[in-house]
Amino acid sequence: MVLLLNSCGFLPRSTPAPVADLKAGAHDGEELVVFLPGRWSTMDEFKREGFFQIASERWPDAELVAVDLHLGYYRKRLSAKRLHEDVIAPARSRGVKRVRVVGISMGGLGALIHDLEYPEDIDEMYLLSPFVGEEKVTEEIRSAGGVRNWKGEPTGDRDYSRRLWRSLELKWLEQRDRPEVILACGTEDRLVESNRLFAQDFLSEEQTLWQSGGHEWPTWRSLFREMIR
Known part of the structure; x- marks a missing residue:
């Protein structure tokens, strides 16, 4: 996450409030599906x-809402706040009973962060190739035999992973x-090892889906169709 947030190739974008979004589907029902993009999407x-x-x-x-939670919101630690205040809380107030969040790559990380900060917001979570931390940290956990055996602790406020x-x-x-969680990832995806860990x-075996493909839209589209059957 530190690498993700501090990449020298990052060009700052503004982080307006409320966050921009793109809506489709019903606008007065009891279901909301929120889409969170990846870093380069x-x-x-x-x-x-x-x-x-x-x-x-x-x-x-369901109402469908894609949210412009780009890297700038994550850098400023505003992703969860904006998603809650601008999208989910207003939907709940107008009668939405079930919230589903679909997160791709960095968006998957955003869904996880959101559940930690606003634990009552999300009912179902669909994670597609989620970014789940820096490689050096996931390797520590893998070497320890899993998170329950891992002795690592955050070394500072910026130790996100x-x-x-x-x-x-x-x-x-x-x-x-x-929430209810399903994770799906392509077997040739660059994040597949961290996703398997x-x-x-x-997660249980029933909560995961693996399919041939890489870190790209055709794979995610195929996996998404399969995971919501």
Whole structure:
């Protein structure tokens, strides 16, 4: 996460409030599907790549919202606040009963962070190739035999990766408090090993889906269609 947030190639974008979004589907129902983009993606790609269509076929009465939570919001630690205040809380106030969040890559990380900060917001979480921490940290956990055996602790306020795993261990494993979760990843994806580790520690076999493909839209589209059947 530190590498993700501090990449020298990052060009700052503004972080307006409320966050921009792209809506489709029903606007007065009891279901909301929220799409969170990856680091190099934009919110409009969910419509272009067929995700809105797939979701509307599965949940025809749901409102669909792709949210422009780009890297700038994560750098300023505003992603969860903006998603809660600008999207989910208003939806709940107008009668939405079930919130589903679909996060791709960095968006998957955003979904996890959000569940830790606003534990009552998300009912279902669909993670596609989620970024789950720096490689050096996931390797520490793998070498220890899993998060329960791992002795690592956050070394400072900016140690996002260790903080993420420790927080999820406490909330998801010890307190057994989490939304319904499904994780899907391509077997040639550059994040597949960290995803397998994450699934091994936090999810059951029934909550995971693996399919040939890389870190790209055709793979995510195929996996998304399969995971919401």
